[in-house]
Amino acid sequence: MEPVQTEDAGPMAEVGDAPDGQVLGQMIRLARKEKGLTLEDVAKAAAIGRSTLSKIENNLTKPSFDIIRRLMQTLDLKTPQLFLQSGKSDISGRRDYTLTGKGEHQETATYDHELLCTELTSKRMLPYISTIKARDVSEYENWVRHRGEEFMYVISGSLTLYTEHYRPLMMVAGDSVYYDSSMGHGCVSTSDEDARVLWVSLEI
Amino acid sequence: MEPVQTEDAGPMAEVGDAPDGQVLGQMIRLARKEKGLTLEDVAKAAAIGRSTLSKIENNLTKPSFDIIRRLMQTLDLKTPQLFLQSGKSDISGRRDYTLTGKGEHQETATYDHELLCTELTSKRMLPYISTIKARDVSEYENWVRHRGEEFMYVISGSLTLYTEHYRPLMMVAGDSVYYDSSMGHGCVSTSDEDARVLWVSLEI
DNA sequence: TGGAAAAATTTCCTAAAGGAACATTGTGCG
DNA sequence: CGCACAATGTTCCTTTAGGAAATTTTTCCA
Incomplete structure (x- = not known):
């Protein structure tokens, strides 16, 4: 009902912007x-x-x-x-580091954890790559749970993530998940091959 | 000011009222x-x-x-x-995880950031995948620095990581790095192709 | 090191957002 | 017609966003 203000002192006439x-x-x-x-x-x-x-x-x-x-x-x-934006940007993003070659392995029945960046001991996030072996569909109720948050990225293969609160989650290479790790969770490879996964865990 | 309707409370549930x-x-x-x-x-x-x-x-x-x-x-x-609301717009849904398939991009001159797991807003780690464009070898003195720690994993391609404290670091697919992000840092793709990198950033 | 300059955060205050309740308008049916 | 009843608009009041300036923290050289 209010067409086009000629920009007089509208009660809330927009300040100098008001595109939206x-x-x-x-x-x-x-x-x-x-x-x-x-x-x-x-x-x-x-x-x-x-x-x-x-x-x-x-x-x-x-x-x-x-x-x-x-x-x-x-x-x-x-x-x-x-x-809508007028695009132009000249950025120069930079990061810095501490490198890790191959990590140390830590094998279990279903997993093969390879810790990354182990020489830096004071870090708060814990990154590691896991190989989830293509079998052991058995015990996906042995939830793992630990206070904190976790981010997971599927490097290759496919898997199913089981949690205690939600329905199983099918994931393939390129997918990623972020969750509260105090919720019971565990995963099983659904492909013939082992699945490779990158995890980053944060304790709180 | 939180009327908080039917929300029960997932550990880190969001979506419903979740301030950003x-x-x-x-x-x-x-x-x-x-x-x-x-x-x-x-x-x-x-x-x-x-x-x-x-x-x-x-x-x-x-x-x-x-x-x-x-x-x-x-x-x-x-x-x-x-x-981002993955899937349905039914706000009654709550989750304490987020699954990200292919992401949403945020492009700049040298980078193409693809944020992961964006609909879960209360998380502490910030994961994203970046494509480092194969050029712009120019301005690697413009360090980025920000309080916190960062983990980086090279998914594909190769790159050089420059830091203010150490010698440049050549990295190829599969390599990873963990560093204090308050140290000036930045990287440049060294392959003909763009490099794909997974970053997880933690503010402190 | 120290100390100045720059950057970031915090404080304080005003203007405004947002919710509850009330007022108004609009719509179907006897 | 006019009476419900629903949908939308408005008023009033509490909470909070956001800006100016003070304070703290960080950076940068001498």
């Missing part, structure tokens, strides 16, 4: 209408107030990033167009 | 450091306060959508990964 100012609300309302949802439906699903959503749709507020993110999820919106 | 926990700030700081910019540089360019940016990077505030958008533009960041 007018559009954002329209987009969200459109998405909501398309799904035939009411303000309350969406607000509840996104865990925000009805009135807040109303204000957002009418561009009466500058919503927080968090709220927009939740709305995006709720409404299943893709976002690229919201961030 | 740990990752958002890290991403922004990473991008800034890579460009060798100071808080003030970026803040000025994005027309926000220096302190505000500091708080955002340290996840001490829930920035507005508008501010994030401006930062994205200033830092030339692609954004899809911030809104």
